[in-house]
Amino acid sequence: MDVKVRIAPSPTGNLHIGTARTALFNWLFARHHGGQFIVRIEDTDLERSKKEYETNIIDGLKWLGLDWDNEQLYRQTERLDIYRKYLQQLLDDGKAFWREYTAEEQDEMKREGRPARDRVIVLKDDGDPERAVAFDDIIRGTVSVQAKHIGQVVLAKDLDTPLYNFAVVIDDLDMAITHVIRGEDHISNTAKQLLIYNALKAMPPKFAHLPLILGVDRSKMSKRHGATNIADYQTDYLPDALVNFMAQLGYTYEPEIMNRQEMARQFDLERVHKSGAVFDQAKLNWMNAQYIKRMKPAAFKALIGKPELPDAAVPLMTERLERLGDVAQFVYLWKESEYESEILFWKDNDAAITIRALQACDELAKSGDLTKDALDRISVEQFDGKKGSVYWPLRVALSGERNSAGPLDIANVIGADSVRARIAKAISKLQS
RNA sequence: GGCCUCGUCGUCUAGCCCGGUCAGGACACAUGGUUCUCAGCCAUGGAACACGGGUUCGAAUCCCGUCGAGGCUACCA
Numbered sequence: 239m240d241v242k243v244r245i246a247p248s249p250t251g252n253l254h255i256g257t258a259r260t261a262l263f264n265w266l267f268a269r270h271h272g273g274q275f276i277v278r279i280e281d282t283d284l285e286r287s288k289k290e291y292e293t294n295i296i297d298g299l300k301w302l303g304l305d306w307d308n309e310q311l312y313r314q315t316e317r318l319d320i321y322r323k324y325l326q327q328l329l330d331d332g333k334a335f336w337r338e339y340t341a342e343e344q345d346e347m348k349r350e351g352r353p354a355r356d357r358v359i360v361l362k363d364d365g366d367p368e369r370a371v372a373f374d375d376i377i378r379g380t381v382s383v384q385a386k387h388i389g390q391v392v393l394a395k396d397l398d399t400p401l402y403n404f405a406v407v408i409d410d411l412d413m414a415i416t417h418v419i420r421g422e423d424h425i426s427n428t429a430k431q432l433l434i435y436n437a438l439k440a441m442p443p444k445f446a447h448l449p450l451i452l453g454v455d456r457s458k459m460s461k462r463h464g465a466t467n468i469a470d471y472q473t474d475y476l477p478d479a480l481v482n483f484m485a486q487l488g489y490t491y492e493p494e495i496m497n498r499q500e501m502a503r504q505f506d507l508e509r510v511h512k513s514g515a516v517f518d519q520a521k522l523n524w525m526n527a528q529y530i531k532r533m534k535p536a537a538f539k540a541l542i543g544k545p546e547l548p549d550a551a552v553p554l555m556t557e558r559l560e561r562l563g564d565v566a567q568f569v570y571l572w573k574e575s576e577y578e579s580e581i582l583f584w585k586d587n588d589a590a591i592t593i594r595a596l597q598a599c600d601e602l603a604k605s606g607d608l609t610k611d612a613l614d615r616i617s618v619e620q621f622d623g624k625k626g627s628v629y630w631p632l633r634v635a636l637s638g639e640r641n642s643a644g645p646l647d648i649a650n651v652i653g654a655d656s657v658r659a660r661i662a663k664a665i666s667k668l669q670s
Numbered sequence: 671g672g673c674c675u676c677g678u679c680g681u682c683u684a685g686c687c688c689g690g691u692c693a694g695g696a697c698a699c700a701u702g703g704u705u706c707u708c709a710g711c712c713a714u715g716g717a718a719c720a721c722g723g724g725u726u727c728g729a730a731u732c733c734c735g736u737c738g739a740g741g742c743u744a745c746c747a
Contacts, residue, residue, distance in 0.1 A: 248747045283746055339745095347745080358745050378675070387673050387743095395745055402747050425674060426742040449676080456739065483682095486696095490683055494696060511676095511683085514740065518681045521697045531710085558709040584706065617706095629706035641708035 241273025242416050245299075245306075246406065248280040249291035252467040253298035255517070256421060256451045256459060259484045263448055263510070264419045265304045266485065269502035275304075276413065278312040282405050287315075298468035302477050303498065312413070314405050321400040324408050324438070325359060325393065333437040334361050334393055361391035363433055371429045376417075376446040377510045383429045391430045403427055407434045410443055419446045419507070422514075423458070446507050449488045450514040459517055474561035475522070479529040483522045487515040495528055523560040530556050547572060551651040554643040568643075571651050574660055575638035579667040584630035589668045592631045595621065596668075599632045600661045603654050610646060635664035 245261035247253065261277075268275035277299065281287040299306070314321075328334035337360040339347075344356065365385055372382035393404040400408070410418060425447050435442040453463030460466060471480055478497065485501050486494065488511045530538070533556060535549040542555075542565050551571045559565060569575055582592055598616050602608045613628055621627040633645035636657065642648070649657045 246747090250747070280747065286746070337745095350744095352745070355745070381674070383673065389673095389743075392745055399745090401745070406747090421741090422675070423741055424747090427747090429674090447675085450741075452740080454681090458741075486682065488682090490695095492684085492695085494682090513676050515683090516681055518697070521682065524697055527710095554709095557711095624706090626706040631706090633706065637707095639708085643708080645706080 239416060241268060241271040242414055243268050243419055244276045244278050244415055246278045246280045247295050248283060249288055249295060250283055250286040251291055252469060253295040255466050255468060258298060258302060258468050259451055259487060260421055260448055261299060261304050262481060262484055266502045266505040267417065267419060267507055270505040274307040276308040277306045278409060280314050282314045282400055282402060294469060301472060302481055318398055320412060321405060321408055322397050325397055328437060334359050355395060358392050359394045361393055361433060361437060371432050373428060373432060373445055376444060376507050378447060378512055381425060388429045388433065391433055403430050404434060407431050411440050415443050417444045417446060419448065422447045422450050449511055451487055452514045452516045454516060456516065464519065474563045475526050476529045479526040483525045527560045530559050544572060548651055554647055570637040570639065570642060570648065577638035581640055582631045582634050582664055582668060584626040587627055591627060593665055593668050595628045595631050596635060596661050596665050600658055603657045608649055635661050
């Protein structure tokens with residue numbers, strides 16, 4: 239059997255981190271089996287669906303590198319004919335019926351602020367209410383509900399306005415989806431959908447319900463826990479790092495750092511965990527740092543929009559960066575920065591000794607001998623062997639920061655002329 | 671409330687199916703080393719089987735119960 243799975247986001251919001259993770263697991267499963275992964279936009283909720291959300295979702299999936307196999311995007315609003323056909327068929331077969339609302343019920347809808355309508359199409363279930371409606375979840379094993387607990391299955395508002403549970407079933411059937419891999423929050427919908435498959439005399443696909451991504455308070459991850467919109471991660475995180483991180487929420491890969499192809503090779507749905515996983519920003523940051531550190535100089539420079547920098551500048555940044563947005567803290571590698579003259583003093587050194595150290599450094603720069611050996615020698619000969627008296631003011635003169643990369647590394651990046659200019663500026667700051 | 675699901679360090683988790691490990695790893699945290707500072711890197715450390723019964727020579731692992739947590743409970747998806 240050829241595997242075919244889908245991600246079915248509804249464009250009623252931006253690409254949520256949870257949806258992205260579900261998409262990733264579907265992608266991993268499809269790629270593992272050499273099957274198909276398709277994207278279907280579930281836009282049956284006309285009031286809340288927006289084109290901008292659809293764009294955000296598509297852009298997010300592309301950014302994450304989760305490529306799909308349907309050339310054209312499926313949209314439920316473009317498939318209304320299909321739903322109508324099945325709806326009519328169920329109605330004709332007596333498997334569904336128009337449920338008329340009484341005046342009182344309509345009044346209540348109005349009171350609840352919902353648009354009142356006089357009837358909807360409901361699935362007819364005249365089976366034994368005590369019977370078990372069950373399915374074998376690949377991740378959780380048997381999940382069973384008694385029919386009487388399922389409740390009314392409303393299929394559509396009218397022939398042209400299908401509702402979620404009905405539209406998913408028709409689509410999954412029509413598109414020959416073999417495995418429905420989705421969030422745990424859909425478990426209770428599954429029973430309703432099973433009833434619909436049954437009425438259609440169709441074989442349901444296999445189901446696998448993923449554990450949820452949780453916030454620190456262990457409730458379903460939402461905006462109050464932090465960013466849920468994938469787009470919000472694009473300025474700070476590498477897509478490969480985010481993917482690697484999300485893949486481990488509910489699954490274990492060994493080693494932890496692994497590219498998506500290798501993850502796909504190993505992936506096994508049955509090994510997905512049952513319990514929810516807290517989204518740990520600190521671990522994401524660490525993972526991101528791992529990927530940043532491994533970047534090739536050219537790629538990194540292009541990413542931060544500084545292609546003109548020498549390659550030597552790259553490790554100075556990549557070894558220290560957790561989030562790409564923080565790259566601004568390395569401005570000193572391409573631009574002289576402002577700072578308070580007091581930070582030039584190492585420990586309790588005064589201006590005179592600091593100026594003397596800077597002048598010595600300038601001499602070295604002038605003669606092209608700004609090296610570790612030379613600096614160490616000066617420390618010993620002129621500053622009682624206190625390397626800080628030399629290294630610290632030089633480094634601050636070059637970076638304008640209390641904390642930065644080493645002075646020799648910076649000098650190597652900015653060149654002798656800039657070194658001397660920055661030293662001169664530091665000295666003048668101290669003399670004024 | 672009802673229905674469904676889940677429960678190993680603070681977090682992600684290995685181990686559970688097929689009982690016997692000092693319950694392992696990673697992140698985070700702490701300490702030390704490298705060092706002019708920061709980061710990085712290296713080393714070390716503290717840190718968990720939700721609870722109670724049962725089965726067994728032996729239980730994180732098997733069984734029962736309790737407690738706890740989450741999800742769903744729309745004419746949203």
